[in-house]
Amino acid sequence: KQYRIAVIPGDGIGKEVMPEGLRVLEAAAKKHGVSLHFDHFDFSSWDYYEKHGQMMPDDWKEKIGKHDAIYFGAVGWPAKIPDHVSLWGSLIKFRREFDQYVNLRPVRLMPGVPSPLANRKPGDIDFWVVRENTEGEYSSVGGRMFPDTDREFVTQQTVMTRTGVDRILKFAFELAQSRPKKHLTSATKSNGISITMPYWDERVEAMARKFPGVKWDKYHIDILTANFVLHPDWFDVVVGSNLFGDILSDLGPACTGTIGIAPSGNINPEGDFPSVFEPVHGSAPDIAGQGIANPIGAIWSGAMMLDHLGEKVAGKSIVDAIERTLAERTLRTKDLGGNADTTACGKAVADMVD
Amino acid sequence: KQYRIAVIPGDGIGKEVMPEGLRVLEAAAKKHGVSLHFDHFDFSSWDYYEKHGQMMPDDWKEKIGKHDAIYFGAVGWPAKIPDHVSLWGSLIKFRREFDQYVNLRPVRLMPGVPSPLANRKPGDIDFWVVRENTEGEYSSVGGRMFPDTDREFVTQQTVMTRTGVDRILKFAFELAQSRPKKHLTSATKSNGISITMPYWDERVEAMARKFPGVKWDKYHIDILTANFVLHPDWFDVVVGSNLFGDILSDLGPACTGTIGIAPSGNINPEGDFPSVFEPVHGSAPDIAGQGIANPIGAIWSGAMMLDHLGEKVAGKSIVDAIERTLAERTLRTKDLGGNADTTACGKAVADMVD
Ligand SMILES: CC(C)[C@H](C(=O)O)[C@@H](O)C(=O)O
Ligand SMILES: CC(C)[C@H](C(=O)O)[C@@H](O)C(=O)O
Numbered sequence: 155k156q157y158r159i160a161v162i163p164g165d166g167i168g169k170e171v172m173p174e175g176l177r178v179l180e181a182a183a184k185k186h187g188v189s190l191h192f193d194h195f196d197f198s199s200w201d202y203y204e205k206h207g208q209m210m211p212d213d214w215k216e217k218i219g220k221h222d223a224i225y226f227g228a229v230g231w232p233a234k235i236p237d238h239v240s241l242w243g244s245l246i247k248f249r250r251e252f253d254q255y256v257n258l259r260p261v262r263l264m265p266g267v268p269s270p271l272a273n274r275k276p277g278d279i280d281f282w283v284v285r286e287n288t289e290g291e292y293s294s295v296g297g298r299m300f301p302d303t304d305r306e307f308v309t310q311q312t313v314m315t316r317t318g319v320d321r322i323l324k325f326a327f328e329l330a331q332s333r334p335k336k337h338l339t340s341a342t343k344s345n346g347i348s349i350t351m352p353y354w355d356e357r358v359e360a361m362a363r364k365f366p367g368v369k370w371d372k373y374h375i376d377i378l379t380a381n382f383v384l385h386p387d388w389f390d391v392v393v394g395s396n397l398f399g400d401i402l403s404d405l406g407p408a409c410t411g412t413i414g415i416a417p418s419g420n421i422n423p424e425g426d427f428p429s430v431f432e433p434v435h436g437s438a439p440d441i442a443g444q445g446i447a448n449p450i451g452a453i454w455s456g457a458m459m460l461d462h463l464g465e466k467v468a469g470k471s472i473v474d475a476i477e478r479t480l481a482e483r484t485l486r487t488k489d490l491g492g493n494a495d496t497t498a499c500g501k502a503v504a505d506m507v508d
Numbered sequence: 509k510q511y512r513i514a515v516i517p518g519d520g521i522g523k524e525v526m527p528e529g530l531r532v533l534e535a536a537a538k539k540h541g542v543s544l545h546f547d548h549f550d551f552s553s554w555d556y557y558e559k560h561g562q563m564m565p566d567d568w569k570e571k572i573g574k575h576d577a578i579y580f581g582a583v584g585w586p587a588k589i590p591d592h593v594s595l596w597g598s599l600i601k602f603r604r605e606f607d608q609y610v611n612l613r614p615v616r617l618m619p620g621v622p623s624p625l626a627n628r629k630p631g632d633i634d635f636w637v638v639r640e641n642t643e644g645e646y647s648s649v650g651g652r653m654f655p656d657t658d659r660e661f662v663t664q665q666t667v668m669t670r671t672g673v674d675r676i677l678k679f680a681f682e683l684a685q686s687r688p689k690k691h692l693t694s695a696t697k698s699n700g701i702s703i704t705m706p707y708w709d710e711r712v713e714a715m716a717r718k719f720p721g722v723k724w725d726k727y728h729i730d731i732l733t734a735n736f737v738l739h740p741d742w743f744d745v746v747v748g749s750n751l752f753g754d755i756l757s758d759l760g761p762a763c764t765g766t767i768g769i770a771p772s773g774n775i776n777p778e779g780d781f782p783s784v785f786e787p788v789h790g791s792a793p794d795i796a797g798q799g800i801a802n803p804i805g806a807i808w809s810g811a812m813m814l815d816h817l818g819e820k821v822a823g824k825s826i827v828d829a830i831e832r833t834l835a836e837r838t839l840r841t842k843d844l845g846g847n848a849d850t851t852a853c854g855k856a857v858a859d860m861v862d
Contacts, residue, residue, distance in 0.1 A: 230699075237698065237699040238698075238699070238702055238706075241699055241700075242702070246700075268626075269626065270625055270626055270737050270738050271624055271625060271626060271737075272622075272623065272624055272625060272626040272627075273626075291666075291700070291701055292700045292701060292702070294702060294703075295663075296665070296666075296703040296704065297703065298703070298707070303670075304670060304671065305669075305670070306669070306670035307667060307668060307669040307670065308667075308668050308703055308704050308707040309649075309665045309666065309667050309668075309703070309704070310665065310666050310701060310702070310703040310704040311650070311663045311664065311665050311666075312645075312650075312663065312664050312665075312666065313661060313662075313663050314661060314662050314663075315659075315660070315661040316657075316658060316659070316660035316661065317658065343751070343754075344591065344592075345584075345591040345592070345595055346600075346645070346646045346750070346751070346754065347645055347646060347664060347751070348592055348596070348646070348648060348664070349648075349650040349651065349652075349662055349663070349664040350650065350662050350663070350664040352592075353652065353662040375751075375754075375755055376754045376755050376757075376758035376759070377758055377767075379733055379755055379758060379759040379762070380758045380759055380761070380762030380767060381762075383624050383625075383737060383759065383762045383763055384624050384762050396700070397697070397700070397701070397729075400697075400700065400729075400730045401729055401730050401733055401755070403730075404730035404731055404733060404734045405730070405733040405734055405737065405759075407734070408733070408734030408735075408737045408738050409737055413731075413734060
């Protein structure tokens with residue numbers, strides 16, 4: 155079977171890292187007899203917005219909705235276009251309208267990447283953050299009253315639905331069950347956020363009863379962030395709401411040295427819609443155009459995409475190649491103390507694919 | 509003038525660390541000619557609840573509302589009493605009803621405390637987290653619909669008022685202005701939480717115009733937690749909403765090695781009501797009764813209380829004594845690799861007060 159992939163580089167360094175991601179995907183596809191077809195799209199970018207006054211064409215869903223997956227660079231350029239236009243007009247739209255209710259990110263200390271944590275070695279930190287990706291704190295329900303007076307106030311609702319909470323928990327428990335440690339940690343804050351978070355806890359308990367083989371625990375988000383720093387070896391699968399998952403999946407990669415190499419998947423597990431795979435880093439306008447961006451986040455996202463498509467062997471061959479590349483100082487980009495540029499690093503990974 | 513302090517040890521290790529806090533306060537008061545009068549209260553504890561069926565007497569406000577400050581141990585014992593009863597029945601009640609709208613916590617790497625971060629030395633990390641303490645995400649507004657059906661959902665509103673946001677920002681900007689670096693960082697998430705957080709940003713910008721001498725920046729909470737780990741030296745004063753401040757003021761102390769020594773003040777700056785000073789750690793039922801709890805969090809909170817009362821010299825004498833004590837392995841408690849028990853550590857600090 156041939157997989158049809160929609161490729162959207164987006165803004166800034168998105169445009170620089172994507173060619174390297176594609177290079178590595180092609181290398182892995184060739185080695186492992188996987189057939190990939192790429193369709194390129196220029197929307198979801200400042201360039202497109204400048205020309206058309208909107209982030210995406212009206213028929214964006216027809217254009218990319220039938221692909222097997224979407225391979226995405228980065229979007230956003232706050233100096234030129236407000237985030238609520240660029241992000242809500244593309245990335246967050248994908249998540250909502252393609253029902254990508256799982257945001258999945260590995261947290262893994264890789265060889266050659268110095269950890270900011272003292273005395274942690276590759277192998278010590280290796281877990282997944284599973285984030286609810288469609289509801290929760292990122293609602294659009296709320297408003298402002300008494301504007302420009304002393305009585306002014308704003309409200310915004312956090313919304314958790316039974317459907318939304320249960321399906322992300324099910325995904326997380328299943329993932330935990332598939333791993334050797336079979337351990338799930340839930341992020342909560344039910345001692346302070348007194349309505350939605352106790353509900354989250356309640357649903358976790360109900361779901362846990364269906365997975366008797368999974369050991370589980372929960373921490374309030376404040377102490378959980380502390381434990382990411384103090385005890386990153388405690389975790390196997392960590393599940394959180396949209397906001398908590400967002401925080402933990404930036405903090406986790408930071409604990410492993412850099413968010414420059416972290417990948418992510420915005421996944422619709424049922425396959426009713428395409429899933430989006432993108433590096434965790436943004437468009438980084440400050441370093442765009444210099445050819446120094448680290449392409450590993452994009453490359454690793456490509457590996458997650460192959461995995462999602464069911465091509466696990468090809469996916470793993472990329473992750474292994476990343477590990478071997480990072481182990482060599484001369485093949486790493488500047489942010490990791492190396493001297494390779496974006497292309498050299500991408501080529502190195504492609505060459506290492508086995 | 510004699511200061512009247514209400515002393516509430518509360519639960520668990522609260523009862524063990526408070527005597528050491530008082531010991532040190534008395535030593536500092538004596539050295540510096542400060543007159544302190546302590547009134548002891550047994551409410552806000554499981555013991556009290558067991559006897560009376562409520563956390564506090566009906567006239568708790570009359571009992572402690574006229575004191576110059578409240579010195580608090582810890583409350584909560586989830587195995588015996590749900591958090592929403594114990595915490596919302598005391599600690600959070602104080603914050604709301606005594607309008608303690610500032611939660612203030614230092615983040616400071618102390619000598620002798622091994623940082624979980626590689627290559628950080630005392631002096632490298634030294635900032636304040638200023639947390640809004642009465643509104644925001646900890647609202648009680650919301651509810652559940654269609655219970656026990658597939659359509660079930662819950663909502664909870666985040667509420668930000670002009671009054672609430674402006675006064676915490678003013679406090680934070682004033683604090684920044686009083687410090688050598690004059691640098692303020694605001695925690696936001698306006699790219700995802702699309703109504704309340706842009707409002708927060710808007711008020712930060714408005715307040716910043718009144719403090720032209722303060723340099724300020726803002727980070728989204730996800731990358732901000734990452735930067736606490738990667739660049740803790742970037743911060744001077746960090747201000748956040750109730751939830752974001754809560755997270756940052758646990759993560760910050762974790763980056764400096766332990767939340768066991770972190771202090772906090774729940775402050776009503778106008779002095780219309782007493783402020784509460786308490787260690788960041790909780791009642792720790794798992795180690796209660798063993799005499800091994802670290803009393804430094806409580807002792808340091810006592811120093812913050814003296815500071816708040818205007819007795820800055822006496823307050824500083826305690827912080828200096830803490831630094832000298834922590835520098836000696838034999839005077840530290842077990843959690844910091846020492847072999848002192850709670851009392852020995854408390855006595856050591858009291859002896860060091862100069
Ligand atoms: C106990 C809990 C409600 C409280 C909070 O979240 O405010 C605690 O974490 C704190 O920081 O004082
Ligand atoms: C850009 C922003 C809206 C987004 C989020 O918070 O979801 C980003 O931080 C992410 O994690 O993908």
